[in-house]
Amino acid sequence: xxxxxxxxxxxxxxxxxxxxxxxxxxxxxxxxxxxxxxxxxxxxxxxxxxxxxxxxxxxxxxxxxxxxxxxxxxxxxxxxxxxxxxxxxxxxxxxxxxxxxxxxxxxxxxxxxxxxxxxxxxxxxxxxxxxxxxxxxxxxxxxxxxxxxxxxxxxxxxxxxxxxxxxxxxxxxxxxxxxxxxxxxxxxxxxxxxxxxxxxxxxxxxxxxxxxxxxxxxxxxxxxxxxxxxxxxxxxxxxxxxxxxxxxxxxxxxxxxxxxxxxxxxxxxxxxxxxxx
Amino acid sequence: xxxxxxxxxxxxxxxxxxxxxxxxxxxxxxxxxxxxxxxxxxxxxxxxxxxxxxxxxxxxxxxxxxxxxxxxxxxxxxxxxxxxxxxxxxxxxxxxxxxxxxxxxxxxxxxxxxxxxxxxxxxxxxxxxxxxxxxxxxxxxxxxxxxxxxxxxxxxxxxxxxxxxxxxxxxxxxxxxxxxxxxxxxxxxxxxxxxxxxxxxxxxxxxxxxxxxxxxxxxxxxxxxxxxxxxxxxxxxxxxxxxxxxxxxxxxxxxxxxxxxxxxxxxxxxxxxxxxxxxxxxxxxxxxxxxxxxxxxxxxxxxxxxxxx
Numbered sequence: 001x002x003x004x005x006x007x008x009x010x011x012x013x014x015x016x017x018x019x020x021x022x023x024x025x026x027x028x029x030x031x032x033x034x035x036x037x038x039x040x041x042x043x044x045x046x047x048x049x050x051x052x053x054x055x056x057x058x059x060x061x062x063x064x065x066x067x068x069x070x071x072x073x074x075x076x077x078x079x080x081x082x083x084x085x086x087x088x089x090x091x092x093x094x095x096x097x098x099x100x101x102x103x104x105x106x107x108x109x110x111x112x113x114x115x116x117x118x119x120x121x122x123x124x125x126x127x128x129x130x131x132x133x134x135x136x137x138x139x140x141x142x143x144x145x146x147x148x149x150x151x152x153x154x155x156x157x158x159x160x161x162x163x164x165x166x167x168x169x170x171x172x173x174x175x176x177x178x179x180x181x182x183x184x185x186x187x188x189x190x191x192x193x194x195x196x197x198x199x200x201x202x203x204x205x206x207x208x209x210x211x212x213x214x215x216x217x218x219x220x221x222x223x224x225x226x227x228x229x230x231x232x233x234x235x236x237x238x239x240x241x242x243x244x245x246x247x248x249x250x251x252x253x254x255x256x257x258x259x260x261x262x263x264x265x266x267x268x269x270x271x272x273x274x275x276x277x
Numbered sequence: 278x279x280x281x282x283x284x285x286x287x288x289x290x291x292x293x294x295x296x297x298x299x300x301x302x303x304x305x306x307x308x309x310x311x312x313x314x315x316x317x318x319x320x321x322x323x324x325x326x327x328x329x330x331x332x333x334x335x336x337x338x339x340x341x342x343x344x345x346x347x348x349x350x351x352x353x354x355x356x357x358x359x360x361x362x363x364x365x366x367x368x369x370x371x372x373x374x375x376x377x378x379x380x381x382x383x384x385x386x387x388x389x390x391x392x393x394x395x396x397x398x399x400x401x402x403x404x405x406x407x408x409x410x411x412x413x414x415x416x417x418x419x420x421x422x423x424x425x426x427x428x429x430x431x432x433x434x435x436x437x438x439x440x441x442x443x444x445x446x447x448x449x450x451x452x453x454x455x456x457x458x459x460x461x462x463x464x465x466x467x468x469x470x471x472x473x474x475x476x477x478x479x480x481x482x483x484x485x486x487x488x489x490x491x492x493x494x495x496x497x498x499x500x501x502x503x504x505x506x507x508x509x510x511x512x513x514x515x516x517x518x519x520x521x522x523x524x525x526x527x528x529x530x531x532x533x534x535x536x537x538x539x540x541x542x543x544x545x546x547x548x549x550x551x552x553x554x555x556x557x558x559x560x561x562x563x564x565x566x567x568x569x570x571x572x573x574x575x576x577x578x579x580x581x582x583x584x585x586x
Contacts, residue, residue, distance in 0.1 A: 010391055012387075016383065017387050017388065024402050027460070030420060094309055110317075111317070114322060116569055120545050125559075126324040147316060152313070180306065211410055211411065212524065227410075231528060248415045251409060259400075267399070267403055
């Protein structure tokens with residue numbers, strides 16, 4: 001694309017880009033290195049290679065941090081939130097993209113308002129409502145909230161996929177006598193799976209990392225997801241740097257693997273939806 | 278623009294009273310979007326309205342609700358801690374509107390000039406953005422720790438400016454937290470700016486170079502004007518997000534020491550869940566909403582004036 005533009009040398013570009021890459025990656029590398037050191041060694045050698053690799057940090061962090069339980073909690077909430085919001089958003093996106101709704105602009109405005117309200121404004125009353133109906137300290141309660149928070153984003157993303165689908169397929173199905181629901185199931189769903197995948201990944205990532213609502217609505221330690229449990233773990237072992245570093249690595253390993261495998265989709269989804277991570 | 282187009286469609290629809298525009302057909306179509314609307318109503322809209330109303334009460338979260346008019350707001354305007362939080366949110370906004378945007382533009386401009394290795398750099402810059410706040414704060418809490426961090430090591434070589442508790446000192450706590458949040462955020466901007474920059478017409482650069490424009494001049498007079506919509510969009514987003522910041526401050530300093538890094542988000546949380554002053558917390562929520570509304574209004578105003586954003 002820039003073939004003609006750069007008669008100039010590329011070397012300065014690469015120098016600056018490499019410095020920026022070091023700035024992004026070195027702190028992450030330090031976390032990984034420190035997760036294999038004893039706390040005493042971190043004090044002596046805070047950023048270098050470990051003298052002696054200490055894998056025990058991981059088994060100990062896994063046990064002390066209760067990861068067997070918290071990962072289960074997180075995965076449960078992630079999967080149900082993904083299924084719930086993609087179902088809701090899939091239907092809504094279909095209606096917005098393909099069915100001629102009167103007042104669609106009103107809906108767009110409604111969601112502009114609905115998604116720019118600060119969470120802090122509605123969080124406290126929501127907490128009171130949830131307490132009233134007994135949804136505090138339940139995974140279901142938080143899953144419903146996550147579905148409410150993330151389905152507008154998913155709708156937006158899926159709608160842009162569905163708008164670009166070729167009209168002929170839908171017309172053909174209609175001529176065969178398919179109703180709206182059948183068109184959705186037979187034509188729209190199979191054709192827009194990349195959109196669903198992207199939206200699902202972003203929602204999963206957000207649930208995995210989410211902090212504010214999790215810390216507020218799930219105070220019970222046995223129900224906590226990884227994020228807020230790690231926060232509490234870090235507080236409990238605040239002097240044990242090797243251990244807490246290992247705990248943090250456990251939390252990011254699945255994200256790094258998924259991100260490296262599907263980076264294009266992650267980046268596309270996260271930069272399109274205007275979600276804050 | 279969006280609204281005028283859909284009004285035209287709506288008028289066309291009303292002219293057909295039967296067939297696919299009958300009552301039942303309309304209801305059928307709306308039923309696809311109803312779950313989304315209802316869920317949003319329950320999770321966001323209704324509690325937000327309650328939030329607005331609670332700001333005019335002295336409710337503790339339990340028991341009777343007394344309406345006290347603008348009492349909370351009177352108190353808020355005389356509350357030194359609230360003033361401190363608001364100032365910190367403004368400082369935060371100023372920091373994020375300058376440093377991450379500058380670094381983001383630099384990274385994106387450099388990236389747009391290369392082909393080899395572009396994917397590696399994109400992934401590297403974006404990686405901190407997908408990490409949880411609890412992890413990123415752990416990374417930097419350790420690196421910048423006064424005892425087990427790089428401060429004491431550098432001090433051995435005579436570099437002393439990091440050899441003190443950055444997050445435990447009043448003058449630096451907020452800046453330290455903003456640095457950590459900014460570290461995880463700038464890569465996101467690189468990607469946004471890069472995709473805007475790759476859409477710029479290459480011929481514009483050629484013309485500029487024929488006129489003898491330096492690299493910086495090309496950036497200033499070709500790149501910047503061409504990516505203005507994206508730039509304005511990120512400015513709007515940063516302005517909104519800076520009023521909502523919570524995670525990084527809550528995790529790293531809890532607003533301390535002595536409220537020196539308090540922001541509206543953490544102060545609201547404290548009032549609602551530690552002091553049980555729900556009414557007061559709600560009034561802080563209203564102030565945050567006003568901030569967001571002003572930002573959105575500015576955005577709409579610019580759009581009305583014909584800015585392409």
